[in-house]
Amino acid sequence: MLSRVADAMFWMSRYLERAEYLARAVDVTFQLDLDLHGVLANPVELEWNALLSRLRQPPPQLRDSEHPVAAVQRWLLVDSTNAGSVIASVNRSRNNARSIRGSISPAMWRELNKLHWRLSDTALRARVAESPHDFCDETRIGVLLFHGVCEATLTHDEGWHFIQLGRYLERAEQVLRILDSKFGLLERGEAADLPISNLQWGAVLKNCAAYEAYQRLYISRVEPERVVEFLLVNPEFPHSVRFCLARIMASLTEISGRLPDRRDDELVKTVGRLLSDLVYLDCGTLDGERLHAFLGDALLRCWRTGSLLQQQYSLQ
Amino acid sequence: MNHDRAASGPAEHLLAEYELGAAYDEMVGRDGCPRPHYQPLYDRVRQATPEDFRRGKAMTDLSMRQDGVGFTVYRAEEGIERVWPMDPVPRIIPAAEWRQIEVGLTQRISAINLFLWDVYHEQHILRDGVVPARLVLQGGFFRREFVGVNVPRRIYVHVCGTDLIRAADGEYLVLEDNARTPSGVSYMLQNRQVIKRVFPSLFNDYDVLPNDDYPAALLDVLQYIAPESASQPTAVLLSPGMYNSAYFEHSFLAQRMGIELVEGRDLLVDGNRVFMRTTRGLQKVDVIYRRIDDDFLDPLTFRPDSALGVPGLVNAYRAGTVALANSIGTGIADDKGVYPFVPDMIRYYLKQEPLLNNVETFRPEVPSHRSHVLANLESLVVKRVNESGGYGMLIGPASTREQREEFRAQIEASPRDFIAQPTIQLSTHPTFVDGRLEGRHVDLRPFVLCGERITVTPGGLTRVALPKGSLVVNSSQGGGSKDTWILADSQRM
Numbered sequence: 001m002l003s004r005v006a007d008a009m010f011w012m013s014r015y016l017e018r019a020e021y022l023a024r025a026v027d028v029t030f031q032l033d034l035d036l037h038g039v040l041a042n043p044v045e046l047e048w049n050a051l052l053s054r055l056r057q058p059p060p061q062l063r064d065s066e067h068p069v070a071a072v073q074r075w076l077l078v079d080s081t082n083a084g085s086v087i088a089s090v091n092r093s094r095n096n097a098r099s100i101r102g103s104i105s106p107a108m109w110r111e112l113n114k115l116h117w118r119l120s121d122t123a124l125r126a127r128v129a130e131s132p133h134d135f136c137d138e139t140r141i142g143v144l145l146f147h148g149v150c151e152a153t154l155t156h157d158e159g160w161h162f163i164q165l166g167r168y169l170e171r172a173e174q175v176l177r178i179l180d181s182k183f184g185l186l187e188r189g190e191a192a193d194l195p196i197s198n199l200q201w202g203a204v205l206k207n208c209a210a211y212e213a214y215q216r217l218y219i220s221r222v223e224p225e226r227v228v229e230f231l232l233v234n235p236e237f238p239h240s241v242r243f244c245l246a247r248i249m250a251s252l253t254e255i256s257g258r259l260p261d262r263r264d265d266e267l268v269k270t271v272g273r274l275l276s277d278l279v280y281l282d283c284g285t286l287d288g289e290r291l292h293a294f295l296g297d298a299l300l301r302c303w304r305t306g307s308l309l310q311q312q313y314s315l316q
Numbered sequence: 317m318n319h320d321r322a323a324s325g326p327a328e329h330l331l332a333e334y335e336l337g338a339a340y341d342e343m344v345g346r347d348g349c350p351r352p353h354y355q356p357l358y359d360r361v362r363q364a365t366p367e368d369f370r371r372g373k374a375m376t377d378l379s380m381r382q383d384g385v386g387f388t389v390y391r392a393e394e395g396i397e398r399v400w401p402m403d404p405v406p407r408i409i410p411a412a413e414w415r416q417i418e419v420g421l422t423q424r425i426s427a428i429n430l431f432l433w434d435v436y437h438e439q440h441i442l443r444d445g446v447v448p449a450r451l452v453l454q455g456g457f458f459r460r461e462f463v464g465v466n467v468p469r470r471i472y473v474h475v476c477g478t479d480l481i482r483a484a485d486g487e488y489l490v491l492e493d494n495a496r497t498p499s500g501v502s503y504m505l506q507n508r509q510v511i512k513r514v515f516p517s518l519f520n521d522y523d524v525l526p527n528d529d530y531p532a533a534l535l536d537v538l539q540y541i542a543p544e545s546a547s548q549p550t551a552v553l554l555s556p557g558m559y560n561s562a563y564f565e566h567s568f569l570a571q572r573m574g575i576e577l578v579e580g581r582d583l584l585v586d587g588n589r590v591f592m593r594t595t596r597g598l599q600k601v602d603v604i605y606r607r608i609d610d611d612f613l614d615p616l617t618f619r620p621d622s623a624l625g626v627p628g629l630v631n632a633y634r635a636g637t638v639a640l641a642n643s644i645g646t647g648i649a650d651d652k653g654v655y656p657f658v659p660d661m662i663r664y665y666l667k668q669e670p671l672l673n674n675v676e677t678f679r680p681e682v683p684s685h686r687s688h689v690l691a692n693l694e695s696l697v698v699k700r701v702n703e704s705g706g707y708g709m710l711i712g713p714a715s716t717r718e719q720r721e722e723f724r725a726q727i728e729a730s731p732r733d734f735i736a737q738p739t740i741q742l743s744t745h746p747t748f749v750d751g752r753l754e755g756r757h758v759d760l761r762p763f764v765l766c767g768e769r770i771t772v773t774p775g776g777l778t779r780v781a782l783p784k785g786s787l788v789v790n791s792s793q794g795g796g797s798k799d800t801w802i803l804a805d806s807q808r809m
Binding site (some may be wrong): 001003004005006033047095097099101102103106109110113114117158169255 | 381382383384526557558563564566567568570571576577578580581592593594595596782
């Protein structure tokens with residue numbers, strides 16, 4: 001397959017995953033904000049600023065008489081001048097898809113195009129000021145539909161694997177960053193604030209679409225250590241970092257058409273080592289600082305994976 | 317203008333107020349009765365409510381938008397995407413009429429290919445004075461670099477999209493031959509898909525020939541011209557990329573043929589052979605269906621500033637390691653200055669009379685023509701020979717004094733650059749406008765493929781000028797399109 005096409009497959013999928021995670025983050029923060037309103041003094045600053053800093057985004061310029069929270073929501077969701085907004089990510093994804101329309105299935109293009117047009121709807125955008133929920137929901141559903149259609153209509157060949165790489169590499173980084181933004185909570189271990197801790201760790205799970213799955217597995221109050229364990233090393237949950245790395249490994253193996261134990265393949269080696277670290281990780285030993293160090297290191301290795309991928313397949 | 321009322325019937329139906337103008341109307345005859353092959357459609361339309369059509373039209377538009385069918389005008393960051401509007405009332409051509417078009421086009425493209433071979437080799441037709449040598453050799457689209465080059469299977473034009481119009485008496489006339497990189501075939505195919513989705517019941521009364529075979533037939537042509545050394549030839553479609561206005565068509569055709577859509581930057585030439593850059597290294601390319609103009613194809617041979625092309629491609633083509641469709645230099649055959657001579661080419665090469673006539677054309681280069689043109693600018697259509705897409709035209713009856721004076725000065729300065737034709741009232745066809753059907757002018761672009769044999773896909777692109785009275789059907793000038801139905805012999809009428 002053309003290197004340019006492989007590159008566009010990868011980014012089409014990666015930008016969509018990014019849009020999905022951001023849409024979910026805004027929605028979850030919005031809900032959390034409502035919950036915390038009654039219990040904390042400045043939930044607005046706390047949660048929204050935490051989100052902005054996790055995204056490495058500056059606070060947005062306020063427009064006339066705009067509420068600060070509404071401004072953040074606008075900035076993150078529908079502001080096309082923000083290269084990191086949901087709308088900008090969907091546009092980039094669609095532009096990548098456009099450039100390879102002949103290589104993806106027509107149904108995939110159609111689904112992505114529909115998402116673009118739905119999110120461009122002025123009425124939907126106007127409602128964001130009041131509640132971002134509908135917009136976020138449209139985004140999530142659109143991305144899921146896209147992947148469903150992709151799964152069912154595109155031959156699972158090289159191109160499909162590049163789509164998987166984009167999706168799971170982005171997801172792994174997102175989950176690692178979400179966890180890393182909360183490691184401080186783990187350190188403090190304020191048992192007295194159980195309901196609040198419950199809400200906040202619940203929000204971490206929801207950020208990763210993991211709340212219900214976690215509940216089914218652990219059947220209890222949300223325990224920080226278990227959340228970390230679930231999101232890092234659960235082998236079966238699609239948003240755990242280990243799951244993502246296993247998928248990346250599988251796709252790399254398929255693409256290179258070689259066995260994963262090729263020693264000289266730097267790319268496969270990088271992914272394989274991180275995956276095995278996750279497989280054998282003893283979560284009980286990770287207190288706040290150690291967790292932070294582990295997550296930071298894992299993130300670096302994900303970035304390295306991305307750049308090796310570009311070198312190896314001469315993606316631009 | 318005589319305004320006849322078409323047909324009778326309840327005042328509220330969609331065709332109740334249908335007006336006939338001076339032009340030939342495709343559906344309704346001079347007597348106000350529908351032509352026989354339109355009768356079933358006519359009856360259905362009379363039973364339909366404006367609401368039915370409005371709903372259908374909305375579904376059509378939505379469907380087109382969701383499929384991203386259209387052309388793009390990119391401005392700034394957001395980009396403006398326009399969907400090319402499709403009118404829901406199909407244009408219908410009976411089998412016998414189509415057969416005439418088919419043989420006429422086949423004859424025409426045969427002559428054009430013989431002409432191209434000739435002017436790039438012995439130039440008999442120029443030496444015999446049938447076509448003025450100067451006209452060809454000094455034409456902007458003549459590629460002197462290509463004289464003496466042997467093209468695979470002696471075919472220059474593999475894909476042709478000839479524009480036909482109908483005169484007031486209903487005769488089909490050739491308006492122009494598009495022999496370079498004609499577009500529009502994807503709309504022909506897409507329109508059929510959409511109308512089947514939106515108005516399936518219209519098909520009940522008709523035996524419509526499918527047009528869906530086009531991509532497969534095009535692929536056959538591409539494989540037919542591949543170098544003989546390639547046992548399993550790899551064909552690609554070379555596009556300028558997603559910012560080109562016909563990009564939708566490029567990706568559509570590449571997908572339907574199952575070949576790669578490549579851009580210039582995906583290809584490279586090494587040792588006179590063409591390769592594409594893939595995730596597994598370089599892969600040899602044998603045939604290129606190029607949708608890039610000659611000028612941009614290869615910066616080493618043509619425009620050195622072209623970033624769209626592939627350095628060295630022309631030499632590889634000369635060496636015969638790669639085939640191009642269409643070949644290089646075909647533009648001289650559809651040069652508007654050469655167009656008046658196509659009937660002579662048919663007589664010269666094929667010893668036949670043309671089956672499809674040209675529109676009467678004046679060449680200001682000929683003194684007697686020039687005086688006629690300059691004296692009649694108000695009633696003529698004047699075209700620049702090296703422009704297309706509805707640009708560089710003067711439509712006499714709709715022009716201002718300033719425009720006419722401007723053209724007068726230009727014609728006097730460089731008569732070779734212009735041709736003039738009487739203003740033909742292109743036929744009209746009922747078209748859904750503002751909740752009812754009104755006559756709008758249409759043309760017809762059938763698509764001809766030339767490989768092992770010449771085939772004309774049953775169908776074509778009917779373009780419709782949506783503004784009332786407009787004669788310009790180009791998409792860039794407010795045109796829309798219609799599905800075009802060619803009826804089978806079995807059709808009962």
